[in-house]
Amino acid sequence: MGTSLVRALRPDGVFATVGFTEGIPQVPLNLVLLKEISIRGFQLGSFVVRHPDRYAQAMRKVAAFAEAGMVPYVAAVHTLDDVVLAVQQVGERRATGKVVLDVSGQNRFSLVTRVPSPAASRSIA
Structure with a gap:
């Protein structure tokens, strides 16, 4: 899968990895060189340890989204x-x-169908 994803990138594109659901993709480095793309990886656990201030800032933004009614679908x-x-x-x-897998047996979750307006998402800094 890595090869097809890299081929689909435009020159100077970015191949970003955030966890794997189907194994670790093999990325052909010759295409990385020829297309001058960048590869970025992200792993939450190590990010929290290395950048606690940035993590706290991101969590404040997530809380602001939730307070504004912007919750995941x-x-x-x-x-x-x-x-x-x-x-x-x-x-x-x-x-x-x-x-969502509700293991509580209390049916605490409900389907969220509200999609926030673009204006609401712009108002959160």
């Missing part, structure tokens, strides 16, 4: 009895938003 909520169905939905790429 939840496409489906499944009980623990439906875990196979939930995993299939994600694995087959049929999920169009977050898929």
